[in-house]
Amino acid sequence: MNQPLISPEQLQQRLLEQDNIIILDASIEFQIPSESEKIKGQMIPGAIRFDYDKDFSNKHTLLPHMFPSEKHFNTRAREIGINQDSTIVAYDNSGTFASPRAWWMFMAMGHQDVYILDGGLPAWIDAGYATDTSYRAEVTPGNFEGNIQDNYFVDAKQVLSYSESKSANILDARSQARFDSEVPEPRAGLRSGHIPNSVCLPFAQVLNNGKLKPQSELVEIFSTLDLTPTQPMFFSCGSGVTACIILLAAKLAGYSGEMGVYDGSWTEWGANESLPIAVTNQ
Numbered sequence: 001m002n003q004p005l006i007s008p009e010q011l012q013q014r015l016l017e018q019d020n021i022i023i024l025d026a027s028i029e030f031q032i033p034s035e036s037e038k039i040k041g042q043m044i045p046g047a048i049r050f051d052y053d054k055d056f057s058n059k060h061t062l063l064p065h066m067f068p069s070e071k072h073f074n075t076r077a078r079e080i081g082i083n084q085d086s087t088i089v090a091y092d093n094s095g096t097f098a099s100p101r102a103w104w105m106f107m108a109m110g111h112q113d114v115y116i117l118d119g120g121l122p123a124w125i126d127a128g129y130a131t132d133t134s135y136r137a138e139v140t141p142g143n144f145e146g147n148i149q150d151n152y153f154v155d156a157k158q159v160l161s162y163s164e165s166k167s168a169n170i171l172d173a174r175s176q177a178r179f180d181s182e183v184p185e186p187r188a189g190l191r192s193g194h195i196p197n198s199v200c201l202p203f204a205q206v207l208n209n210g211k212l213k214p215q216s217e218l219v220e221i222f223s224t225l226d227l228t229p230t231q232p233m234f235f236s237c238g239s240g241v242t243a244c245i246i247l248l249a250a251k252l253a254g255y256s257g258e259m260g261v262y263d264g265s266w267t268e269w270g271a272n273e274s275l276p277i278a279v280t281n282q
Contacts, residue, residue: 004103004251005212006115008127011089015046022086024050025135026102027093027121028065032242033175033186036094036210039121042131044091048080049135050102064239065101066263067153073109074146081139091117091124095210100244104261108153109146116248119211151260154234156269159262162234163197163276169227170198173237173246174266181279187238190270193277195236199225203242206249218253232258239267 006014014021025047027038050056056076058066068076082088088106092098099116106114117124125131151158162168172194177183179200181192194200205221206213213221227233233250235243240263247259262269269275 004114004116004248005118006089007118008124008129011117011124012127012129014087014089018087020083020086022082022088023047024088024090024102025093026050026052026090026099028053028098028241030064030241032094032097034204035097036122039093039125041133042093042121042125043133043135044117044121044124045130045132046136047091047132048139050080050090052102052105056105063264063268065241067105067108070109070146070148073105074144077109077144077146078142079139081142082144083142084144086113086142086144088114089117090114091120093121095120095122096207096212096248097210097245098241100248101241101261104152104244104247106146108149110149111144111146119209122210151232151258153263154260156262156264156272156275159195159234159236159269160275162232163195166197168232168234170195170262171201171225171227171233171235171243171246171250172198172266173201173203173235173242175202175204176200178266185238185266185270187267187270190266191273191277192270193279195269196276196278198236198278199227201225201246201249203237203245206246212249212252215252215254218249222250222253222255229255230257232260234260234262236262236265236269238265240265
C-alpha cells in the first residue's frame with residue numbers, strides 16, 4: 001500500500017507534474033470533540049466537494065454518514081469527475097480529522113491511489129500556498145468503477161461475533177471517559193460504556209496539532225495496548241469518523257493485517273438494547 005499521508009509540499013509538486021490529481025475537500029460540519037477550529041470559506045484551488053455526511057452516504061438509514069451502496073458511490077464519484085486512474089488527495093478544513101474517512105472509503109472501493117493531506121487545509125495555508133473561495137466550477141464526468149472490498153466496513157453482527165469469540169482486536173477511538181462510562185454520551189438516548197473485549201485508543205492521542213504523530217511515537221502508543229498482533233483490527237468510535245483516524249495511525253505504525261471500520265459505531269451499538277455493553281475497562 002502507498003504511504004497514505006502527503007505533505008503540502010509534496011502535493012504542490014505533484015500538481016506541477018501530474019494532470020490526473022483530484023483534490024477532494026472532505027470537511028464535515030459536525031464538530032468532532034477536540035477538533036481544531038474549522039477554516040470557513042477557503043479551499044485548496046481546484047478542489048471538489050466530497051460530502052460523505054450528506055452525499056456519499058446511505059440514505060436508507062437514520063444512522064449518520066453510513067457507507068453507501070457500490071452503485072451510489074460509483075455514480076457520484078463519476079459525477080464529480082473521478083476516473084479509474086485518478087490520484088486522489090483528500091483534506092479537511094481543520095487538520096487531519098474528517099479526511100481519513102474519505103481516504104478509507106476509496107480504499108474500501110478498491111482504489112489504492114488515494115492520499116490524505118497531512119494537517120489538512122491549515123497545513124496548506126501554513127506552508128504559504130494560495131486558497132480559493134469556491135470549488136472547481138466545471139467538472140468533466142469520470143469513469144470511476146470501484147468494487148466494495150470485504151470487511152473494510154463491518155456491521156454490528158460481525159463486531160458482536162468478534163467480541164464474543166475474541167477473534168479480532170476491537171479499538172475504540174472515543175475518549176477514555178466515554179469508554180469507561182464516566183460521562184454521558186453526547187448523542188441523546190445512547191447507553192454509556194463500550195463494546196465488550198474492546199480496547200480504548202482515544203483518537204486525540206495519535207494527533208499533534210491536527211497532524212498524525214511521527215511513526216516512532218505511534219509505534220510506542222500501539223505497543224502499550226492489549227492487542228493480539230496476529231488478529232485483524234476493527235475500529236469503532238461515535239459514528240465512524242474518528243475510527244478512521246486510529247486506523248490510519250495503525251497503518252502508519254506498521255500494522256499490515258486485515259483492518260476495517262465498524263460503520264455504525266457507538267451511535268448504533270449504544271442505542272440497541274440487544275447488544276451487550278461493558279461499563280469498565282477491565
